[in-house]
Amino acid sequence: MDSFIKLSNFGKIAPYAQLFRQGLLVTVLLSMFTVAIGFVLALILALMRMSNIRPFRALAVDRNGHLREGGPLVWLSKFNPLSFIATAYVEILRSTPVLVQIFIIYYGVFGMIDLPSFQIFGFIKFNRFFPGVVALGMNSGAYLCEIMRAGIQSIDQGQTEAARSLGLSQTMNLRYIILPQALKNILPAIANEFVVIIKESAITYTIGVQDIMSAVNAVKGATFIIIEPLLVATAIYFCLCFPTSKLIAYFERRMSHGDKR
Amino acid sequence: MATSDSLIQVRNLKKHYHRGAIKALDGVTADINKGDVMVVIGPSGSGKSTFLRSLNLLEEPTDGEIIFNGVDITKKKYVDASGKKVKLDIDSLRQKMGMVFQHFNLFPHMTILDNMTLAPMKVKGVSKEEAEKKALELLDRVGLADRANAYPIQLSGGQKQRVAIVRALAMEPDVMLFDEPTSALDPEMVGEVLDVMKELAKEGMTMVVVTHEMGFAREVGNRVLFMADGKLLVDGTPEEIFENPTNPRLQEFLSKVL
Numbered sequence: 309m310d311s312f313i314k315l316s317n318f319g320k321i322a323p324y325a326q327l328f329r330q331g332l333l334v335t336v337l338l339s340m341f342t343v344a345i346g347f348v349l350a351l352i353l354a355l356m357r358m359s360n361i362r363p364f365r366a367l368a369v370d371r372n373g374h375l376r377e378g379g380p381l382v383w384l385s386k387f388n389p390l391s392f393i394a395t396a397y398v399e400i401l402r403s404t405p406v407l408v409q410i411f412i413i414y415y416g417v418f419g420m421i422d423l424p425s426f427q428i429f430g431f432i433k434f435n436r437f438f439p440g441v442v443a444l445g446m447n448s449g450a451y452l453c454e455i456m457r458a459g460i461q462s463i464d465q466g467q468t469e470a471a472r473s474l475g476l477s478q479t480m481n482l483r484y485i486i487l488p489q490a491l492k493n494i495l496p497a498i499a500n501e502f503v504v505i506i507k508e509s510a511i512t513y514t515i516g517v518q519d520i521m522s523a524v525n526a527v528k529g530a531t532f533i534i535i536e537p538l539l540v541a542t543a544i545y546f547c548l549c550f551p552t553s554k555l556i557a558y559f560e561r562r563m564s565h566g567d568k569r
Numbered sequence: 570m571a572t573s574d575s576l577i578q579v580r581n582l583k584k585h586y587h588r589g590a591i592k593a594l595d596g597v598t599a600d601i602n603k604g605d606v607m608v609v610i611g612p613s614g615s616g617k618s619t620f621l622r623s624l625n626l627l628e629e630p631t632d633g634e635i636i637f638n639g640v641d642i643t644k645k646k647y648v649d650a651s652g653k654k655v656k657l658d659i660d661s662l663r664q665k666m667g668m669v670f671q672h673f674n675l676f677p678h679m680t681i682l683d684n685m686t687l688a689p690m691k692v693k694g695v696s697k698e699e700a701e702k703k704a705l706e707l708l709d710r711v712g713l714a715d716r717a718n719a720y721p722i723q724l725s726g727g728q729k730q731r732v733a734i735v736r737a738l739a740m741e742p743d744v745m746l747f748d749e750p751t752s753a754l755d756p757e758m759v760g761e762v763l764d765v766m767k768e769l770a771k772e773g774m775t776m777v778v779v780t781h782e783m784g785f786a787r788e789v790g791n792r793v794l795f796m797a798d799g800k801l802l803v804d805g806t807p808e809e810i811f812e813n814p815t816n817p818r819l820q821e822f823l824s825k826v827l
Contacts, residue, residue, distance in 0.1 A: 464674075466670060466672055466674040467674060467676065469627055469668075469670065469674060470668075470670060470674035470675075470676070470733075471676075471688075472627070472660075472663060473625055473627065473663055473666070473667070473668035473737075474663070474664070474667075474687075474688035474692065474736070474737070474740060475660050475661065475663045475664030475688055475692040475693075475740060476660070476687075476688060476691065476692060477660050480691055480692070484687060484691065485676055488678050489676075489677070489678050492678065
């Protein structure tokens with residue numbers, strides 16, 4: 309019987325090392341862009357969800373100027389279109405498989421848009437890489453939105469009251485008082501999302517992004533060896549994720565230490 | 570209507586919760602005159618904090634009027650001098666009312682100096698040099714100039730509250746609102762904060778102070794408001810309140826706290 313791993317097979321796949329090096333770079337770049345897009349998207353979504361725009365606000369008051377007790381008009385008066393859109397987006401993205409989302413973005417959206425087919429660093433195909441980043445970023449934005457909302461809501465209401473009583477507008481309050489504190493609190497969570505994306509990005513090989521997983525596939529196709537390239541990929545992913553999460557945990561401890569009285 | 574030196578006129582102010590089931594404020598009427606040191610006392614849940622917070626609209630009143638600088642600030646729009654309907658600018662209004670909170674509410678991610686210069690610079694457009702000069706002068710007055718570059722976390726409670734007071738003063742407000750400024754302090758730090766407030770009163774600042782410090786009310790206040798169950802029961806001088814109280818609720822309250 310054949311043994312599970314043949315050391316000689318590692319020798320056979322050694323000529324393809326360049327593919328893994330390129331795959332590593334793609335995976336890291338993909339994850340960084342994804343978190344960047346996800347972060348901006350999440351911030352917008354979180355602010356939309358917490359906004360207080362109610363176009364039918366006036367319906368809550370009856371002809372005599374008193375607040376209505378209940379009924380459909382009260383329900384309508386509470387309707388916030390921005391918050392509704394953001395909530396719908398977050399719930400749909402979180403309740404469907406990321407693979408389906410990637411296929412819809414790649415075949416659906418970018419099937420209609422012709423992307424330029426140049427190559428970054430001479431080997432990253434832009435028309436594969438870009439849809440991958442967009443799809444993962446949109447997915448990550450939905451998850452980060454909830455983290456960000458929690459981070460903003462965790463800031464004491466007294467901070468807003470102090471800022472507003474000094475004459476700062478709601479926008480200034482967000483920019484100078486709430487967001488700097490909230491972002492510091494959720495920085496570890498955002499860094500953790502980076503680690504999650506490194507692992508999740510493996511799925512983008514299905515649309516031809518040349519990441520680590522795609523290197524495995526290429527080696528398999530050329531040599532008919534499967535287990536050994538997978539083990540190489542495993543080692544690379546582990547070496548990326550494990551130290552990064554340990555580093556985050558270390559900084560998290562350091563930062564919370566500074567908060568203690 | 571009111572006398573010319575009245576700064577804020579409160580008319581039949583109401584704040585209801587749960588569709589009127591809870592009446593935090595049940596028709597309060599009072600005039601705050603320039604130079605007044607108005608101390609609001611009363612049992613907890615009497616609505617005194619709600620009253621104070623309504624003055625700069627941190628609480629939106631359910632009904633009634635608050636006339637500040639000739640404008641009813643409870644309405645979203647008002648008619649200006651030229652007869653035009655304009656939107657109420659709540660931010661420019663709040664600049665003129667400094668507020669000091671029970672829990673200080675300093676911004677923990679900024680130094681003391683930045684805490685004090687943020688609003689003057691961003692809201693009033695004062696230059697950085699000017700804002701810092703003013704901030705340091707104010708800090709010097711409360712004996713904290715040497716802590717300008719410290720963070721709030723490095724300060725004691727009394728120091729934090731003194732900073733909070735001068736932070737509000739840096740906006741040069743017309744009136745200062747104090748919401749139980751000494752309630753969260755260790756007993757030995759109460760004095761230093763009250764001293765700053767006394768100093769402020771002496772300089773003629775208009776102040777509305779919600780407090781449990783009866784000594785302060787008696788000594789510094791020129792008017793004392795006694796509230797219970799959302800109603801203003803007694804509005805009088807410290808002598809009327811403390812020496813010969815006639816209202817039975819007030820007598821009962823004073824017998825518990827004095």
